[in-house]
Amino acid sequence: MSADQDGTNLLEVRGLTKIFGTLTACDHVDLNIARGEIHALLGENGAGKSTLVKMLFGSLEPNSGQIFWNGEPVRITSPGVAKKLGIGMVFQHFSLFEALTAAENIALSLDDGSPIGSIAAKARALSYSYGLPLDPDSLVGDLSVGERQRIEIIRCLLQAPQLIILDEPTSVLTPQEADKLFETLDRLRAEGKSILYISHRLEEVKRICDRATVLRHGKVVGHCNPRDETAASLARMMVGSEVQAVVRAPVAGLEAAQPLLEIRNLSRKPATPFSIPLRNISLTVRAGEVIGIAGVAGNGQGEFFESVSGEVLQQDAASVRIRSKDAGGLSITGRRLLGAAFVPEERLGHGAAPRMKLSENLLLSRHATDGKAFVGIGGIVGSGAIQTAAQRIIKAMDVRKSAPDPEAAALSGGNLQKFIVGRELDRSPSVMVVNQPTWGVDAGAAARIRQALIELSRSGSAVLVISQDLDELFEISDAIAVMHNGELSKPMPIAEATFERIGLLMGGAEPGHAEHGLEIA
Amino acid sequence: MRLELVKRPQRSMLFSALSPFIAFALTIIAGAVLFALLGVNPLTAFNIYFIEPVSQVWQLHELAIKAAPLILIAVGLSVCYKANIWNIGAEGQFIFGGIFGSILPVMFPQFEGPLVLPLMLLLGMVGGAAYAAIPALLKTRFNTNEILTSLMLVYVAQLFLDWLVRGPWRDPQGHGFPQTIQFGDWAILPELMPDAGRANWGIVFALVAAVLVWILMSRMLKGFEVRVMGSSPRAGRFAGFGLDRMVFFAFLLSGALAGLAGISEVSGAIGQLQPVISPGYGFTAIIVAFLGRLNPLGIVAAGLVLALTYLGGEAVQSALGISDKVARVFQGMLLFFVLGCDTLIHYRIRLVGLALAAPDSTVKRDASSKLKEAS
Structure with missing residues (x-):
């Protein structure tokens, strides 16, 4: 030919x-x-x-x-x-x-x-x-x-x-x-x-x-x-199959653990003619557990994240429940106040305001949840308090930077991502939802972020990670679900998951994917 | 050879501070050419335009009278523009502030006492805010472009005022002149130092507003919200800030300040309503806002500069017989150069030779600049 x-x-x-x-x-x-x-x-x-x-x-x-x-x-x-x-x-x-x-x-x-x-x-x-x-x-x-x-x-x-x-x-x-x-x-x-x-x-x-x-x-x-x-x-x-799955310490009793994030029959019409509708998505993330969502980009992951974070509200308040409370009608601030934290895919312009200092970017997601600590009487921002907290996060996550409190856009992608993830971890959230935690991040920073997510779950929080990087999901997840064309497969326990099986689900090549699910819904 | 704009990795603090001055210098140069073409010695003209109008104390008072509305309006507009909301209709909000505030002295002239003036000022702010709420409502409900709606409402306000003073509000004893009755003593904004000059409390309002808005924008959570929504709306939504709320906040605040400026002008400098109560303060304030770098304290300085262009325009008209429209030309050039020079804050200018350098070095230099962008 x-x-x-x-x-x-x-x-x-x-x-x-x-x-x-x-x-x-x-x-x-x-x-x-x-x-x-x-x-x-x-x-x-x-x-x-x-x-x-x-x-x-x-x-x-x-x-x-x-x-x-x-x-x-x-x-x-x-x-x-x-x-x-x-x-x-x-x-x-x-x-x-x-x-x-x-x-x-x-x-x-x-x-x-x-x-x-x-x-x-x-x-x-x-x-x-x-x-x-x-x-x-x-x-x-x-x-x-x-x-x-x-x-x-x-x-x-x-x-x-x-x-x-x-x-x-x-x-x-x-x-x-x-x-x-x-x-x-x-x-x-x-x-x-x-x-x-x-x-x-x-x-x-x-x-x-x-x-x-x-x-x-x-x-x-x-x-x-x-x-x-x-x-x-x-x-x-x-x-690639050359990367071996990390040997994980088994986590006992997950089935009995308290469900902290519950998504029930979440559907969403396409917001624009070319966005993906969400079709009847159900998922439970329990305390102590990391669930990964795999999928090729543009299969509804962004729409799903917006719906779970509360940037887009749901008609049915019970379709998203955080710590056993209906959250579907709550804004992102309301969901944060229930104990949830979110890290979006886009770092500059979504997770952080590029032209603002790190300390101000700290305020971005925490002005409501930590209002008492950061905002004083009459709505005056406590610049000392946010500076101290920003330095604490910078130290905890080993954020490398050129100035004491640089603009977000001045940091490399990996370091900014460490700061954004650290900003949420600093709150010890009981539910953490992360979209593409290490996209375009160098290996060292990626490892640091993944480790932090595992530690958060092991301390009793529910962690949901949406990622296109299968290596990453195999490294940190207790179970992996696959999003394809706005539908979510049932989570496959990590012990049964292989690159090939997940990869096939990602391509939509195997429609009867639900049979592998062992999730207790 | 060609010029190339190269994006700076960081905003240049140096050019952030310098750009208004460069713009001012370029305006002076262009102005010199303009005067020379009009057949006037530029040095003489500049002396009459910029120096003589501020050489005596009473003239400084005149400067304050002109600067007060400019600063008040521009401070409000700076909040809008920081939030990336384009309120171009401050002139109309100024006029409605003047009309609302005049309700008491025109319709209830028998109502007298120390309460009159505060109520008038309050009504003026309500009037300006209410008029600004129209484009805000249209934008949030129907997604209209606020630049167009707020601008068009200026003409509505101008014609409404014109109709009022020729019709229902005309002074019956005014020999048919299109104006309202002279305000009573309680309805007049007092002069600060009547012995030295005419400057009234308007300039005090302007300075207080500038300081308060500066605190709001730099120290308070609400100001943070404005800046986030303006610079990265998606990050603002992630923070839980609402765009519609922000549109109303910015329009109502700037409308109230423009309205306060309007009633201060009517009850202070003029003393009654006339068909025209503003020489374009609402539009000139847009220049003031940008010349002041959208910083309320910078706006105070910029307001004084622009007020001087009004006084200078009047001076060259009487001294040299040049149309006072030259003031508008100066204001226009100033805005043009300010916006142009702002490019230098985000970009540096590089001279690019067409001859190819050694390929290796070109690649390296390009790579290093790309590196900076990528990091």
């Missing part, structure tokens, strides 16, 4: 490396793309896929390594250079002006001064010939997401690229729209164009891709033909 007529690949990447601070996002990555092939780039979130394609498209410059285009070494210093070479990219997040028409949006990116009319005609012709019908005169604001993606694809095709990079193209499409897209990709391949296809949907990769390169923790862990693999074997390559 991969026609390699003149012996050289269209694109060759040798030893490409990109380092952010202490994180090596891409570590000596090799990649070959032949003419006329659809090449899949697989990997978990944070495996380095985005960093790699950004370097190929000129948005990031590599620290080292070489890129060959048609056998010639090239430096891709900007997206403009990439376009000139013949590399086009369709991003996961579109960059379109809603108030302009499709043709006007296309004209903006071509910047060759050709009149709108001729661009519209070309776009219309191109769109029909590729089976992606598009009316160039329609306003982007009136179009569905699938149609908007067509504009991005047409815009990319108008520049006659040799290589098209598609970043998670089906993540925003309905199954029918995805099928249409696959037909178009087949046609492009037949014309000899190459496609780099980024996805974590293994079934569609098996369906349309000729070869695959798998990344894990920034390194290439394998090349394969996805048609020869199973979804399970691909998942194993992505997740």
Whole structure:
């Protein structure tokens, strides 16, 4: 299938490396793309896929390594250079002006001064010939997401690229729209164009891709033909099985322990047309227990966290119970006052205000629960008290910083995360809900955070950890549940859980997953 | 060669302090060009514009009269803008404060005594706050853009005042002039030092408001809430702060202060209602707020500077025959340069040569700047 007529690949990447601070996002990555092939780039979130394609498209410059285009070494210093070479990219997040028409949006990116009319005609012709019908005169604001993606694809095709990079193209499409897209990709391949296809949907990769390169923790862990693999074997390559599960001291009597966080038939309609609805989620977290929730990003984890934290309220007050009290109608402050603590996924801008000092960020989540300690008469903030408490957390969590009380944005991701987790631990909460505790955090800080979460549970609190990092969940959880398409499987006790079984649940590959559940509901 | 803006890892404290001064210097330079083009020696013009209006004690009193409403309004607006809420309609809230506060002296002139003035001031604040509540309600209920609604309500207020003083509230003994009766003695805001000049208690209100709002913003939990909601609304929601409550708080506070400024102006400097009671204080206060870096204490200084542009505009008109619209031009340039110079706080300017340096060194430098961004 991969026609390699003149012996050289269209694109060759040798030893490409990109380092952010202490994180090596891409570590000596090799990649070959032949003419006329659809090449899949697989990997978990944070495996380095985005960093790699950004370097190929000129948005990031590599620290080292070489890129060959048609056998010639090239430096891709900007997206403009990439376009000139013949590399086009369709991003996961579109960059379109809603108030302009499709043709006007296309004209903006071509910047060759050709009149709108001729661009519209070309776009219309191109769109029909590729089976992606598009009316160039329609306003982007009136179009569905699938149609908007067509504009991005047409815009990319108008520049006659040799290589098209598609970043998670089906993540925003309905199954029918995805099928249409696959037909178009087949046609492009037949014309000899190459496609780099980024996805974590293994079934569609098996369906349309000729070869695959798998990344894990920034390194290439394998090349394969996805048609020869199973979804399970691909998942194993992505997740990695070389990390051994930590031997855990068994915790006795969990079944009898008091349930501190109970979620009963929690459902939520999608807040926007493209967010995931939550479907009838039930889960109990008991004192002394760490429950992990695994799942591929965008399967409802964010929506679930918002619902449990009280950033979004529930109709049914009993659908979230904290320490045996109905909390579904309580705001996040009310839930905190019941003894719950929350750590969101996004550090800057959600868990912390970037331009505020650490001591002020302490106040962010604790102004109500520790009101007496931190806020004096007449609403005056006790700056001495919050300074002391901030220093206590900094010491307890070993937060490394450059100034006594720096702005949150001045800390590295790992150190800020240690502070945010420490801020909640400092309260000794009886319920702790954490979303992606160590995303983008270096190994040392990650270990520290995981250890702290285990210790919190062993001291009698209920800990719920949502994570895309399976290694992490296997390290700290007493049981793991999987979220897929807004549904939550029953927690699988850690003794029975394997990477393969969890990985399959994550891909939705095994619908009858409930049978493994041993949870006493 | 080209200029490139490079994001600073931290806000620059130096340029945070310097940027108003750089902006002021650029305004002076642009103003010099303007005067030169008008055929006036810039030095003479600047002397008349900026120095002479503040060379005598009574003139300082005039400065205080002009600065008081600017500071009062701008202090309230600074809270809005810190909360990322764009109240552009302080001019209308100022006018409604003036109208509400005038209810007592115009409709009940027989009501006299020491209670009159405090009640008027209170009514003025209520009027300004109530008028500001309209865009707040529209924003929270219908998600309208508060910039448009608050701005459009300014024109409604102006025309309403115009109708009032020509219609129901016109002084029957006023020979048909569009104005209300002169306020009674109890309804007049007293002058501070009647022997030295006309300055009234308005400037005291302005200074007290500036100090109180400074304490609110820098020391109190509510001020923290304002700053969080303004800079990272999602973090604010995580903290349990409500956006709708914040919209109302910011609008009501700034509306009340604008209303207080309005009734102070009417009962102090003017003494009755007229079709026009403000030379655009509500809009100029936006410049004051930004020139003062949205810090209430900085706003006091900025208010004095902008008040001087009003006095200077009048001075050049009478001395040189230049339109007093030149004051508006100066105010506009000042805001333009202030906003422009604020770029320097978050970005530094780098000169980029088109010639490629040795590839290795380029990569390293780029990497190190990216490193800073990433960390």
